[in-house]
Amino acid sequence: AQSVTQLGSHVSVSEGALVLLRCNYSSSVPPYLFWYVQYPNQGLQLLLKYTSAATLVKGINGFEAEFKKSETSFHLTKPSAHMSDAAEYFCAVSEQSGNEKLTFGTGTRLTIIP
Amino acid sequence: DAMVIQNPRYQVTQFGKPVTLSCSQTLNHNVMYWYQQKSSQAPKLLFHYYDKDFNNEADTPDNFQSRRPNTSFCFLDIRSPGLGDAAMYLCATSRGGGHQETQYFGPGTRLLVL
Numbered sequence: 001a002q003s004v005t006q007l008g009s010h011v012s013v014s015e016g017a018l019v020l021l022r023c024n025y026s027s028s029v030p031p032y033l034f035w036y037v038q039y040p041n042q043g044l045q046l047l048l049k050y051t052s053a054a055t056l057v058k059g060i061n062g063f064e065a066e067f068k069k070s071e072t073s074f075h076l077t078k079p080s081a082h083m084s085d086a087a088e089y090f091c092a093v094s095e096q097s098g099n100e101k102l103t104f105g106t107g108t109r110l111t112i113i114p
Numbered sequence: 115d116a117m118v119i120q121n122p123r124y125q126v127t128q129f130g131k132p133v134t135l136s137c138s139q140t141l142n143h144n145v146m147y148w149y150q151q152k153s154s155q156a157p158k159l160l161f162h163y164y165d166k167d168f169n170n171e172a173d174t175p176d177n178f179q180s181r182r183p184n185t186s187f188c189f190l191d192i193r194s195p196g197l198g199d200a201a202m203y204l205c206a207t208s209r210g211g212g213h214q215e216t217q218y219f220g221p222g223t224r225l226l227v228l
Contacts, residue, residue, distance in 0.1 A: 101162070107155070
């Protein structure tokens with residue numbers, strides 16, 4: 001089965017600093033990978049996804065992620081953090097066979113320091 | 115705006131008293147999912163419908179049931195809620211066009227069991 005690992009359950013960055021949230025995947029075939037954001041007491045919202053087109057994927061709110069097959073990684077970055085970026089971020093992988101399901105990582109809580 | 119709606123946003127029930135959570139969508143998507151998300155954890159898929167085809171996850175307790183009477187609505191029934199069932203329940207939909215499809219989430223229903 002495919003899986004994702006998010007390193008760092010909590011990340012704190014200063015406002016205006018670089019945001020880097022790490023995600024590594026495990027898959028025997030090229031996966032589809034997703035980043036979702038969850039604000040308190042809300043559902044999940046798609047930030048961006050990798051579907052085997054371009055390896056550098058740009059998403060909403062200034063976020064982007066790069067698919068690196070050699071490193072089995074799909075890290076999320078944003079050049080300059082904003083206070084409104086404070087949220088929980090989930091990396092997810094879509095299974096290539098069977099039903100269309102997402103398997104989520106354990107999440108990274110991002111805190112922005114003023 | 116097309117969206118996924120969950121009612122109620124907060125639900126309080128008593129130990130052992132059946133409860134039903136509802137989800138509706140205006141996206142006309144083929145697939146509807148139910149996730150359970152406990153505090154500071156990743157969403158865990160309980161089951162999903164592809165049109166009328168029901169797909170139960172192997173580790174979903176029998177206490178959890180679901181109904182999808184039509185394309186727009188899907189219900190989550192918890193027959194005898196226990197204290198361990200207190201969680202956020204998320205409904206999501208997707209078009210069903212393949213493993214690269216985005217899932218669209220509702221705001222969730224937070225269930226409290228007394």
